[in-house]
Amino acid sequence: MNASQEPAGPDLRPLSARSVVLSLLLGTHPPELPVKDLVGAVAPFGVGGSTLRAALSRMVAAGDLRRSDAVYRLSDRLLDRQRRQDTAVHPATRPWHGEWEMAVVTATGRGPAERAELRARLAALRLAELREGVWLRPANLDRDWPAGLDRASQRYLARPDQPARALAARLWPLDAWAGTARALLAHVARTDRPADRFTALAAVVRHLLADPVLPPELLPADWPGPALRSAYTGHQRELTEEMLGRAGRQGGRDFSVGSRPRGGGDN
Numbered sequence: 064m065n066a067s068q069e070p071a072g073p074d075l076r077p078l079s080a081r082s083v084v085l086s087l088l089l090g091t092h093p094p095e096l097p098v099k100d101l102v103g104a105v106a107p108f109g110v111g112g113s114t115l116r117a118a119l120s121r122m123v124a125a126g127d128l129r130r131s132d133a134v135y136r137l138s139d140r141l142l143d144r145q146r147r148q149d150t151a152v153h154p155a156t157r158p159w160h161g162e163w164e165m166a167v168v169t170a171t172g173r174g175p176a177e178r179a180e181l182r183a184r185l186a187a188l189r190l191a192e193l194r195e196g197v198w199l200r201p202a203n204l205d206r207d208w209p210a211g212l213d214r215a216s217q218r219y220l221a222r223p224d225q226p227a228r229a230l231a232a233r234l235w236p237l238d239a240w241a242g243t244a245r246a247l248l249a250h251v252a253r254t255d256r257p258a259d260r261f262t263a264l265a266a267v268v269r270h271l272l273a274d275p276v277l278p279p280e281l282l283p284a285d286w287p288g289p290a291l292r293s294a295y296t297g298h299q300r301e302l303t304e305e306m307l308g309r310a311g312r313q314g315g316r317d318f319s320v321g322s323r324p325r326g327g328g329d330n
Contacts, residue, residue, distance in 0.1 A: 078262055080110045080118035085127070086265055088137050089145045090303060095136035104306040107257040147187065150206070151271040152292055159203035159278035161227070162220045168196040170215035181215055189275050191234035199234070201227070203278045231281040243270060244287040251294055260302055267295045 078086070083105050088094045096104075098119070102112050110118075119135060122128045128135045137145060166185060173181070182192075188206070190198040202220060212218075223230055231237070247267050254260045274288050282288075 078108060078258070078265065080105060080108075080114050081122060081127075082265070083108050083110060083261070084115070084118060084122065084135075085141070086261065087303065087306070088128075088135070089141070089148055090299060093136070094142065094145055095134050096307075098133045098135065100307055101135065107306065108261070109258075147272070148268055151268060151274070152295060154274075154276045155205040156203050156276065156278075157205045159201055159280075162202040162222060163199050164190065164202045164204075165197065165199040165219045165221045166190060166212070166216045167219070168198075168216045181212075184209070184212060185216075187272075191275070193234065199223075200275065201231070201278050201281065204276060228281050231275075231277055235275045235277070237275075237277075237283055240270075240273065240275075241283060241285075241287050244291045248287060248291055248294055251298055257302060257306060260298060264295060264299050264302065267291060271295065 084101060087101070087104055088096060098116075101119070102115060105115055119128065119130075123130050123135075126138050127141055129138055130136075168181065170177075170181070185192075185198045188200075188208075189204060190200045192198050198216075199221065208218060225233075247263065247270060251260065251263045251267065254263050271288075271291065276288075279286075
């Protein structure tokens, strides 16, 4: 439920060697790069070859990456994360006719960790909690419902009596989200060093993950979501191509982080 309407400043987190590697691979389709390209890409961040190789070894041991010869690729677990990031930047929507998705939690006897995981999964589906155990959102997203959630909740379509705009404003801190989005747009526009821009764009994709992706008629005027997505896509493509090189490196890959993979379907 909407708890605060105060916009936050940009969530800028220092990028470690691990963060830079994951950001690059999460945005590369297919998500794999030879170590020689990674060495050159992380250099603007002050990450040396020995530091990179140590980070890669730890990431393989932790199950973040898989290695084949001198090529590193995302593990299956992080492929799911890449799909979530792609969806955050390019959410699939459908026309909205006034219906809302509602998920009612029916599972009982779960411990705190399991309850927290269930809440996180429902939030990742861009639902908001109206009251304890009752989650909803406008039915305008074109996405699959994870099969595992059927064992913990019941899903319905509903038409709340409350006016839709008022309900949306109650469920999500829309003004706060928009304020932070505008601050991020301004910050990205004034950064030029690769490391600073990469850090800013990592903050942008985290913020896009929290966008409720509501129907336009439920949003405040001048909603900055489309502008933030457009800025992210354009700047990330330019930055990643600069880091990895345009000629002779790409080999058919799509280097725009958060773009849709060609041919279908930490920070």
